[in-house]
Every structure is written in C-alpha cells, then in structure tokens.
Amino acid sequence: MNFNETEGIILEGFTGKILDVDLTEGEINKRDLSETMAEAFLGGRGLAAAIMYKELDPEVDPLSPGNILIFMTGPAVGTSLPSTHRSDFTTKSPLTNSYLCSSAGGFFGPELKFAGYDGIIIRGKAENPVYISIMDEEVELRDAEELWGKLTDETELAIRNELKDSRIRVASIGPAGENLSKISNIVSDSRTWGRGGSGAVMGSKNLKAIAVRGHSDVEVFDERGLSELVQDLRERYQEDPETGEEFPKWGTHQFVDPINEAGMFPTRNYQEGKFEGAEKLNASSLRDSIVERSTACYSCPIGCGKLSMISEGPYADTVVDGPEYETLWAFGPQCGVDDPAAIAAANLWCDQYGLDTISAGSTIAFAMECFEEGLISTEDTDGLELRFGDHEVYRELLSKMAKREGFGDVLADGTLAAANEIGGNSEDFAMQVKGLEIPAYDPRGAWGMALAYATACRGGCHLKAWTISAEVLSEDYDRFETDGKAELVFKLQNERSAVDSIGVCVMAGRVVGIEEMVEIMNLTTGMNFTPEKLIQAGERIYNLERLLATREGINREDDDLPPRIFNEVLKEGPPKNVKLKKETFEKMIDEYYEIRGWNENGVPTKEKLEELRINEILGD
Structure with a gap:
C-alpha cells in the first residue's frame, strides 16, 4: 500500500494529510494518508513505525542526513475527548x-491537528540552522541562525515574538541537541519527548524547532455519540478516586512512598532499593515545600502535572513544571539527594538545555559511583568531586554535558558510552538496557518489570508495559515469581501500543479501558473496531517495532538486564536477599518469546507475520 495513495474518502478523526519536509532540498510536500494504513496501524506510534519500516535504510547512521524523524498524532488527538x-x-x-519512539503530552500534537496535519516526516539536513513554521496551510522553512545556541524556553519565546502570536506551539532543541548529545530531547511547553536522543537527530539536521498554529476543528464521524461519551468519561473521571482525587492532588509523586516501602526505589545507582530520605520527597512533603499548583495537558481533567517554585536558598527563583516521579528519582535517590529544591532546579536545567532527565540523572549517578570506586578522579572530572548526595555539582555538570565541555563530553552520550570510555568494571553497573538507561523501579523487586525492561523495543523502558500496578500496587501477582509474567507483559505491551497510537494518555487507564478505546475509535473514525481487532492492531504494531529493532541487529542477547541485577541482592524491604537468577530470567524470556510467536532469537516468525498481515499490508 502506497502512503501517497488517495482513496477519495474523508478520514474522520484524521486530517488525512502528512507533511513531508526535505531539509536538504528545501522542499515541503503534503502526502495523503490511506484508510488502509490508518486502520491497520491506528495512528501515531503505529503509523510512524510503518513509515520507518518502509522508508528508512536500516544501515543508516542515526546522525546522518539519511535518517528520518517522524512526528505523528493519533485520531483522538485534538478532539473533545x-x-x-x-x-x-x-x-x-x-x-x-x-528503533526509537518517544511520546509526550501537552499541546503541540493537538495544535498540529488543528493546522490540518496528522504528522510530519523530516528528511535530509539543512545547510544552515532553520525551523519549520506551520501556520495552517502556510508551511515554510525559516532562518534559525539567531536561535542556535538558545535554551528551549528562550527559543519558544523568540519564535512567538517573531511570528507575533503568543499561542503558537513550539517543539525545540536546546544546546544538548545542537551538540548531538545522545541523551538530548525535544521540548515543548515543558513537555518532553525525552528518551533515546531524538534531540540529537534534530540537531544533526540543523533543525532548531518546529512551530505550529492551527485554526480548524478535528472532524469526527459521530459528533453526537462522541459528545455523549465525553460527558460520560468526564463524570467517571470525577467519580474515580485516582483520577478524581489522588492524581489531581498528588500527581505522580504519590508513587514515592509505596515504591520505597516495596524496597524497589533505586538508590545510589541501583546499589540499594530503599532511600533513607524518601520522606523528604514524598507527595505531602513536596506539596509543603515546593509544589505551587497543578498543571494539565490539552483536554485533561486530571491535571497530574505539578508546578514547583523555589523562593529562597541556593536555588531561589526556580520555576519548573515538575519534577515528575521519574525525574524526582533520577536526581534524588539515584544520586543520593534528598533536597527537593535541588531536584527541581536540575529538572529546569535539563528542560532548558534539552536533556532527558532520566538518562542525565542516571548518567551522573553512574559517574558518582565511578568516582567513589576510584575509577575516575578530579583529574578526569575537571576538579569536580562527584559523590553521592552532592547536588551542588548538578548545574556545572549538566552545562558541561549539554555543551560537550571537559568531562561533560564523556557523559553526554549516556552511561554505556561513558562506561566504554572509563573502562574497568564500570559496565557492570551501567544501568541500561540496549543502551537506554532504565528508570525508577528496581526489577529485583518486581520480576514482571524485569521482563518488561528487557523486551521493550526501544531499550530499558517502563511505559510500554507498566507491571507495577499488577505486581506492587495490588496483590494480583506474586512479584517474586515468574508465573503469568510473560502473559502479563505480552498483554500490556499490546494494549499500550494501541492506546499510544490512538493518542490517549496512560493516566486515563483507570477510566479508559479497551472497551472505551473501541468506542473512541469507532465514534471518532467510523471504523468498525471490536476489542479483539483493536488488540490485534496493538500486537501488529509491537511486532513491527520488533522487526525494526531486529533488522538493526537487536536479538536475544540484547533482551537482557545489567549484571548488577543478577549479581547483587537488595538488603532491605520485601526484596531483601531475594535473588533474580539469570536462569530464571531466561526461562521468562523463553516463555515470552513463545507467547509472542517469535523464534528462539527473538525474531517474529513467518507464521506470526502472516497472522498479523504485516507484509500483506505493507506490500512486502
């Protein structure tokens, strides 16, 4: 099926148009989206994976002009849902x-839909810095020489001033992306496409930003039916204790206490699972110390974001939308720090420089352990003493990482690259999977999470199958057993693939289940989905992502965890002295591959691809 095919129909929910921008040639084209592709891959994450599979040379250098960068939305994005x-x-x-897919909320995605586009494909490399301006039908490349070197918040303000519209949404990179840091991100209104170095891909293309403003509504198939569903869902949001009370009040900070008590709050680069300073970082303490008010993304009644303001001390005048739980952990327990103001400041600096907070914090924690173990000294670190608990190094170190100055250049590409540079036994405690730093749930405390980290196509990730609800926050599963974990991870990965592609936030999961997702798809697009068909689409997307990974060389050896997870046991809490044995983990992998329909090396079988019609749909 050709992505440029025009089928002569209106795709409700979708705009039916994708921008194709060639920076090398300075050309901008508008491509049609076919209903076949939209129905098979749902939108957003799924459609982007399909385009990647069809149009990207698997041998391409990620930082070369031959790589492509795809921004994509789903059919629900920009609606009243x-x-x-x-x-x-x-x-x-x-x-x-x-393969990398990085997701964010906020307002940028809906604004692109209002401008009349489902997504943007970006190719090539501009001769000089540019940004893409999308004002409804008017799309152009504009000079960004004067923006190069600016922080992300400065860039947003400058573009809004230049285009004389304060409501323009801007997605931009900071100095980290310009300097090709492999842990750099893309930022818009304090929301970040954080993991995997997408900011460096923008930087390699001399693309500073994308600015968008739209004035059209998103057309849906059944406006009356959708309006009734919106009213019903909003009532259920209010009635549910989590979406109606807990998340609006506490946000993701509410996870600090239960995860710490579960003994799986990674501390000092995963050396421990309980943090002695957790009480200073829990939801109630943050509300008393730094949190000023709640913030919300487009069309969200929850408002799980928390705006922090620091009025005194060394971090006075810090104002930041955050820190969320993961950032709170990365610059808190992971680095042995219990100062909320220091963590909030680090969050702000990462956002301004365009650095992924999870990777940046974890890489600093890794460097701290290397320093304390004697693998590096002040002669290596530009005179900085990198010790757990010392947050005073954050500002200088993050600046050096973003600008690739001195020791910052060693850390600018994440823990695995730093371990390769530092040497010794440092790779044993480089806490990453497939090169991506693992986040804030110690897999020694929840074995389903161990499997989820290992099998996530983009590397160590909690968002593709968040088993914590089933394993830790409820008693549905014994978290120190393997029974049912492969099936659980398989199920969650498929569901998440579908939900992500449609454009619904994970925080809605308490209210918006698969039945509701089917309603959303059918009322929005007019397509005839059933729960089974929707889940199969999610499975199709996940298998396509796996194909993208395996053709780049990812295999069973990469579906693994850092040596520390298998070699060291935790000493406190419920996981105390409980060992996740490597052979136990490998049996989970075997079971997972069997359920997935993959061969022993983790490659989808011909039979599985035929069952999901992947080659048939893509025309291979």
Missing part, C-alpha cells in the same frame, strides 16, 4: 542505534 494529547517522535536512535 479527555486526555487526548499524546504524540510521538519516531526515528533511529543515536543512543541505541535502533
């Missing part, structure tokens, strides 16, 4: 040298 704001940047990651 609650929590429909998620969008994705998809590319070949410079951090993992493989």
Whole structure:
C-alpha cells in the first residue's frame, strides 16, 4: 500500500494529510494518508513505525542526513475527548542505534491537528540552522541562525515574538541537541519527548524547532455519540478516586512512598532499593515545600502535572513544571539527594538545555559511583568531586554535558558510552538496557518489570508495559515469581501500543479501558473496531517495532538486564536477599518469546507475520 495513495474518502478523526519536509532540498510536500494504513496501524506510534519500516535504510547512521524523524498524532488527538494529547517522535536512535519512539503530552500534537496535519516526516539536513513554521496551510522553512545556541524556553519565546502570536506551539532543541548529545530531547511547553536522543537527530539536521498554529476543528464521524461519551468519561473521571482525587492532588509523586516501602526505589545507582530520605520527597512533603499548583495537558481533567517554585536558598527563583516521579528519582535517590529544591532546579536545567532527565540523572549517578570506586578522579572530572548526595555539582555538570565541555563530553552520550570510555568494571553497573538507561523501579523487586525492561523495543523502558500496578500496587501477582509474567507483559505491551497510537494518555487507564478505546475509535473514525481487532492492531504494531529493532541487529542477547541485577541482592524491604537468577530470567524470556510467536532469537516468525498481515499490508 502506497502512503501517497488517495482513496477519495474523508478520514474522520484524521486530517488525512502528512507533511513531508526535505531539509536538504528545501522542499515541503503534503502526502495523503490511506484508510488502509490508518486502520491497520491506528495512528501515531503505529503509523510512524510503518513509515520507518518502509522508508528508512536500516544501515543508516542515526546522525546522518539519511535518517528520518517522524512526528505523528493519533485520531483522538485534538478532539473533545479527555486526555487526548499524546504524540510521538519516531526515528533511529543515536543512543541505541535502533528503533526509537518517544511520546509526550501537552499541546503541540493537538495544535498540529488543528493546522490540518496528522504528522510530519523530516528528511535530509539543512545547510544552515532553520525551523519549520506551520501556520495552517502556510508551511515554510525559516532562518534559525539567531536561535542556535538558545535554551528551549528562550527559543519558544523568540519564535512567538517573531511570528507575533503568543499561542503558537513550539517543539525545540536546546544546546544538548545542537551538540548531538545522545541523551538530548525535544521540548515543548515543558513537555518532553525525552528518551533515546531524538534531540540529537534534530540537531544533526540543523533543525532548531518546529512551530505550529492551527485554526480548524478535528472532524469526527459521530459528533453526537462522541459528545455523549465525553460527558460520560468526564463524570467517571470525577467519580474515580485516582483520577478524581489522588492524581489531581498528588500527581505522580504519590508513587514515592509505596515504591520505597516495596524496597524497589533505586538508590545510589541501583546499589540499594530503599532511600533513607524518601520522606523528604514524598507527595505531602513536596506539596509543603515546593509544589505551587497543578498543571494539565490539552483536554485533561486530571491535571497530574505539578508546578514547583523555589523562593529562597541556593536555588531561589526556580520555576519548573515538575519534577515528575521519574525525574524526582533520577536526581534524588539515584544520586543520593534528598533536597527537593535541588531536584527541581536540575529538572529546569535539563528542560532548558534539552536533556532527558532520566538518562542525565542516571548518567551522573553512574559517574558518582565511578568516582567513589576510584575509577575516575578530579583529574578526569575537571576538579569536580562527584559523590553521592552532592547536588551542588548538578548545574556545572549538566552545562558541561549539554555543551560537550571537559568531562561533560564523556557523559553526554549516556552511561554505556561513558562506561566504554572509563573502562574497568564500570559496565557492570551501567544501568541500561540496549543502551537506554532504565528508570525508577528496581526489577529485583518486581520480576514482571524485569521482563518488561528487557523486551521493550526501544531499550530499558517502563511505559510500554507498566507491571507495577499488577505486581506492587495490588496483590494480583506474586512479584517474586515468574508465573503469568510473560502473559502479563505480552498483554500490556499490546494494549499500550494501541492506546499510544490512538493518542490517549496512560493516566486515563483507570477510566479508559479497551472497551472505551473501541468506542473512541469507532465514534471518532467510523471504523468498525471490536476489542479483539483493536488488540490485534496493538500486537501488529509491537511486532513491527520488533522487526525494526531486529533488522538493526537487536536479538536475544540484547533482551537482557545489567549484571548488577543478577549479581547483587537488595538488603532491605520485601526484596531483601531475594535473588533474580539469570536462569530464571531466561526461562521468562523463553516463555515470552513463545507467547509472542517469535523464534528462539527473538525474531517474529513467518507464521506470526502472516497472522498479523504485516507484509500483506505493507506490500512486502
């Protein structure tokens, strides 16, 4: 099926148009989206993976002009439905040298839909810095020489001033992306497409930003039916204790206490699972110390974001939308720090420089352990003493990482690259999977999470199958057993693939289940989905992502965890002295591959591809 095919129909929910921008040639084209592709891959994440599979040379250098960067939205994005704001940047990651899809909320995705486009494909490399301006039908490349070197918040303000519209949405990179840091991100209104180095891909293309403003509504198939569903969902959001009370009040900070008590709050670069300073970082303490008010993404009644303001001390005048749980952990327990103001400041600096907070914090924690173990000294670190608990190094170190100055250049590409540079036994405690730093749930405390980290196509990731709800926050599963974990991860990965592609936020999961997702698709697009058909689409997307990874060389050896997870046991809490044995983990992998329909090396079988009609749909 040709992506340029025009089928002579209106795709409700979709705009039916994708921008194709060739920076090398300075050309901008508008491509039609076929209903076949939309129905098979749902939107956003799924459609971008399909385009990547069809149009990207698997041998391409991620930072070369031959790589492509795809921004894509789903059919629910920009509608009146609650929590429909998620969008994705998809590319070949410079951090993992493989497939990457990075998701964010906020307002940028809906604004692109209002301008009349489902997505943007970006190719080539501009001769000089540029940004893409999308004002409804008017799309152009504009000079960005004076923007190069600016922080992300400065860039947003400058573009809004230049285009004389304060409501323009801007997705931009900071100095980290310009300097091709492989842990750099893309930022818009304090929301970030964070993982895997997508900012470096923009930087390699001399693309500073994308600015968008739209004035059209998103057309849907059944406006009356959708309006009734919107009213029903909003009532259920209010009635549910999590979406109606807990998340609006506490946000993701509410996870600090239960995860710490579960003994799986990674501390000092995963050396421990309980943090002695957790009480200073829990939801109630943050509300008393730094949190000023809640913030929300487009069309979201939850408002799980928390704006922090620091009025005194060394971090006075810090104002940042955050930190969320993962960032709170990365610059908190992971680095042995219990100062909320220091963590909020680090969050702000990462956003301004365009650095992924999870990778940046974890890489600093890794460097701290290397320093304390004597693998590096002040002669290596530009005179900085990198010790756990010392947050005073954050500002200088993050600046050096973003600008690739001195020791910052060693850390600018994440923990695995730093371990290769530092040497010794440092790779044993480089806490990453496939090159991507693993986040804030110690897999020794939840074995389903161990499997989820290992089998995530983009590398160590909690978002593709968040088993914590089933394993830790409820008693549905014994978290120190393997029974049912392969099936659980398989199920969650398929569901998440579908939901992400449609554009609904993970925080809506308490209210918006698969039945509701079917309603959303059918009322929005007019397509005839059933729960089974929707889940199969999610499975199709996940298998396509695996194909993208395996053709880049990812195999069973990469579906693994850092040596520390198998070699060291935790000493406190429920996981105390509980060992996740490598052979136990490998049996989970075997079971997972069997359920997936993959061969023993983790490659989808011909039979599975035929069952999901992947080659048939893509025309291979």
